[in-house]
Every structure is written in C-alpha cells, then in structure tokens.
Amino acid sequence: MPDGYPTAARAPGDATAGARASVVIDLGRIRSAAETIRAATGREIWAVVKADAYGLGAAAVAAALAEVVDGFCVFSLAEAARARLAARTRRPVLALGPPRSLDPDRYRRHGVRPAVSTRSEARALRRAAPVLSVDTGMGRFACPPEEVEAVLAAGAIEEAFTHALELAQVELLTAAVNGRVERRHAASTRLLGEPAAWLDAVRPGLALFRDAVTVRAPLVEVRRCRGRTGYTGFTCDHYGVILLGYAHGLRPGPCRVDGRRRRILEVGMQSACVEVGSTTRAGHWVELLSPELPPEEVAAAWGATPHEVLARLARSGPRRYVGG
Ligand SMILES: *Cc1c(COP(=O)(O)O)cnc(C)c1O
Numbered sequence: 059m060p061d062g063y064p065t066a067a068r069a070p071g072d073a074t075a076g077a078r079a080s081v082v083i084d085l086g087r088i089r090s091a092a093e094t095i096r097a098a099t100g101r102e103i104w105a106v107v108k109a110d111a112y113g114l115g116a117a118a119v120a121a122a123l124a125e126v127v128d129g130f131c132v133f134s135l136a137e138a139a140r141a142r143l144a145a146r147t148r149r150p151v152l153a154l155g156p157p158r159s160l161d162p163d164r165y166r167r168h169g170v171r172p173a174v175s176t177r178s179e180a181r182a183l184r185r186a187a188p189v190l191s192v193d194t195g196m197g198r199f200a201c202p203p204e205e206v207e208a209v210l211a212a213g214a215i216e217e218a219f220t221h222a223l224e225l226a227q228v229e230l231l232t233a234a235v236n237g238r239v240e241r242r243h244a245a246s247t248r249l250l251g252e253p254a255a256w257l258d259a260v261r262p263g264l265a266l267f268r269d270a271v272t273v274r275a276p277l278v279e280v281r282r283c284r285g286r287t288g289y290t291g292f293t294c295d296h297y298g299v300i301l302l303g304y305a306h307g308l309r310p311g312p313c314r315v316d317g318r319r320r321r322i323l324e325v326g327m328q329s330a331c332v333e334v335g336s337t338t339r340a341g342h343w344v345e346l347l348s349p350e351l352p353p354e355e356v357a358a359a360w361g362a363t364p365h366e367v368l369a370r371l372a373r374s375g376p377r378r379y380v381g382g
Contacts, residue, residue, distance in 0.1 A: 078301040079275040079346075079375030083114050085122035086381025087270040087349075092126045095265060101256045102128040104152065104243070106263030108137060112365065113372030114267055116141040118379055123266070124149055131261055135159060135170050144169025152189055154221075156199035162186035173219070175201040180213025190218040192234050194227035203234035210238055217241040219261070223248050228255045264365055268354070273347040273371045275300035277315075277332070280340050287331070292323040294333045300344050303328040307370030311359035314345040322346075347371045 092103055105127045111119040116137065120130055124147035132138045133155040143151050150169065157172045157179055159165075165172050165186035173191040174180045180188055190209055193200035200220065201209050209215070220231040222244040231244055241258040247265040249255035277298035286293055298315070302308045303326045310322050313332055320333045322344075332344050345351060353364035353371075360367060 077375050079273060079306070081372055081375045081377045082272045082274075083118070083372075083377055083379050084270045084272075084381045085118065085379055088114075088119060088266050089122055089126055089381075091266045091269065092123055092262075095250060095260065095262055096126070099245075099250065099253075099256045099260055102259035104129045104131050104259050104261045105266055106131040106154075106246070106261050107141070107143070108133040108154065108263070109369060110137070110141075112263060112267055112368045113370075114271060114368075115377055115379075116143065117146060118377075118382070119267075120147050120149075122382055123147075128259065131263075132170075135165060135168060135172070138170045139168045154191070157183060173199075174209065174213060174215075175199055177205070177209050177212040180209045180215060184213045188213045188215055190215045190235075190239070192218055192220045192231050194220040194222055194230040194234070195224075196221045203230065206234045207236075207238065210235070215239065217243075219243045221246070222255065225249070225252055225254055228252075228257070232257075264353075264368070267368060268352055268364060269349045271347055271353075271368065271372055272345065272349070273374060274343040274345050275302045275375070277334070277338065277340050277342050277344060280334055280338055280342075288324045289326065290324045292331065294323065296334050296336055296338065297323060297331045298334045298338060298340070298342075298344070300330050300332060301328060302346075302374055303330055306374040308346070308374065309360045309362075311356050312351060314348065314351050316342060319351075320344075346374075 105123050107116040110116045129150040131152045131154050135153050138151045152171050154173050160182040162183050162185040172183050172188050174188040175191045191200040218235045218239045222228050228244045243257050243259040245255040245260040247262050280298040283294045305327050308325050313320050313322050315334050324331045353367040356367045357364045
C-alpha cells in the first residue's frame with residue numbers, strides 16, 4: 059500500500075473522515091510514470107494536464123512533474139493562467155484547443171503557445187509562436203491537410219501536431235507537413251507503444267495518471283439483504299451503503315471491499331448500495347478506483363472511456379496528495 063494511506067480498514071481517524079469520499083493522489087507514481095515513458099521512448103514528454111489534470115489538480119500535478127517533463131499541454135489559455143503553469147513549473151505550455159483569444163500578448167504573458175488551425179488564427183497569433191494542429195481524422199479544431207502549407211506560412215510556424223489514435227494518422231501528419239516544420243508530435247497514451255508515433259515528442263495524459271489515484275468511500279451502513287431491495291430490486295447476502303451517487307459521477311460497476319472484488323449493485327442520486335461480505339462493517343472502505351482497480355476496468359463496466367472514469371471519480375471528494 060502506498061505511503062500515507064490509512065492502514066486500518068476503518069475510515070475514522072483518516073484526515074478525510076466524515077467526507078463522503080476520499081481521493082488520494084500519489085504524485086510519486088505520476089512522476090515515475092513519466093520517467094518510465096521517458097526511458098521507453100527517449101523523447102521529450104509534454105504532460106497533458108488539461109481539465110485540471112483530468113480532475114487530479116493541474117497545479118499540484120504540474121509542480122510534481124516539472125523536473126521530469128519538457129512541457130505541459132492544456133486545452134485553453136485560461137486553464138494555464140488559472141494554474142499559473144508556466145510560472146510554477148518554468149516549462150513551456152501548449153494550449154491544444156481552439157484559440158479563444160487572438161491577442162498574442164495574452165499567450166506570451168502566461169508562457170503559453172496557442173494551437174492554430176486557420177490562416178487567420180495563424181496570422182493573428184504569429185508573435186505567440188503558434189503550433190499547427192493538423193486534422194488527420196478527429197474532425198475538429200484542426201487544419202485539413204490541403205490547407206497546411208498556407209497556414210504554416212501565415213504564422214511562420216515551425217511545429218505541428220495531430221491528435222491521433224492510429225499510426226495511419228501519424229503518417230498523414232508527416233505527409234501533410236512534408237518536411238516544412240522542425241518538430242512534429244502525435245502520440246497520446248494510445249500510441250505510446252508504437253515507436254513510429256513518437257516523432258519529436260510524446261503527449262501522454264492518461265498514462266501518467268491511471269495508476270496514481272485511489273478513490274474510496276466509507277460504508278455508512280451494512281445490512282443483511284431481506285429479499286428484493288432498493289430501486290432495482292437487487293438481491294444478495296449483505297450490502298452496504300456509501301454516500302456517493304450519480305450526482306457525484308458514480309455508476310454501477312466493480313469495486314473492492316476489504317481486499318475483495320465486489321459490485322456496486324445500485325446507484326441513486328447521492329448514495330449507492332454495494333455488495334459486501336458477512337464480516338464487513340460500517341466504517342470499512344469501499345474502493346472505487348485504485349492501482350488494483352484501474353480506470354480501464356471500471357470503464358469497461360460503465361461503457362465509458364478510462365478518461366471519463368478518472369475525470370468523474372477524481373472529483374468525487376476532497377483530494378489529498380501523497381508522495382509529493
Ligand atoms: C487529451 C489529449 C492528449 C492526451 O491524451 P491521453 O489519452 O490522456 O494520453 C494528447 N493530445 C491531445 C491533442 C489531447 O487532446
């Protein structure tokens with residue numbers, strides 16, 4: 059068990075006792091994930107901390123990563139400004155989303171380079187050293203391959219990227235820029251296993267965070283099941299109640315209780331019923347996400363992506379950082 063976790067099964071005594079859930083983020087694991095990616099790829103790492111680092115807290119995550127990555131990616135200038143990313147980390151920052159401001163000085167002031175996809179954006183933001191976003195299939199805020207040459211020229215652009223899920227898209231990027239830029243990048247978590255996708259830098263988000271978050275909720279009641287129960291009429295031997303519901307992003311799916319894999323049987327607005335064993339008591343933890351129950355497994359049960367699972371569950375309670 060990582061440092062800083064309460065070792066007893068019971069929740070009281072933990073700093074977050076009384077909260078409906080505890081979100082523990084292991085910054086050491088995030089750092090070592092970055093080091094592992096660096097060792098595997100030998101490329102620059104641009105850590106993606108958009109959407110408040112998928113709910114983990116962009117400021118704390120970026121501070122922990124500053125020494126081991128080359129730069130940071132956010133979605134918008136506003137996100138970078140809010141987390142004071144460039145000042146805090148002394149690393150360059152790239153805003154991946156469509157530019158909401160066309161004032162280059164606003165980007166420069168916050169140490170952010172904008173991604174651009176049209177000639178007018180490129181021209182307006184030329185002094186902010188824009189990066190070209192090339193559309194290789196995502197079909198949103200990116201430049202169609204046939205317009206790449208004109209947009210590069212309009213912004214005096216020397217760097218281009220694409221949001222790619224497959225190697226064929228990486229090849230499309232390379233063909234579209236046709237040797238006209240100094241730097242290219244494409245690989246998010248999906249393509250980290252593909253050396254041909256690494257180009258000049260990799261841009262992982264999920265791969266940095268997936269093993270670093272533990273979300274747990276204390277059982278407030280444990281009961282023997284007396285036949286059909288709850289909204290859905292579930293049946294089991296024993297169940298317990300946690301005070302997280304779909305209002306907090308929870309859905310039915312897997313969980314762990316007292317070290318065993320269990321199921322969240324039913325989710326209400328602000329509470330959920332969880333299958334437990336006969337020795338489980340009120341106060342024991344229900345683990346909703348952890349290195350032993352990674353976002354991919356929860357996502358499969360939810361019919362969602364691991365990104366969505368992280369973004370929901372990491373926001374379900376007060377955050378506590380360990381390994382910083
Ligand atoms: C979100 C995002 C990433 C990171 O994706 P992960 O799957 O979390 O690694 C990389 N590049 C772009 C353009 C993105 O929008």
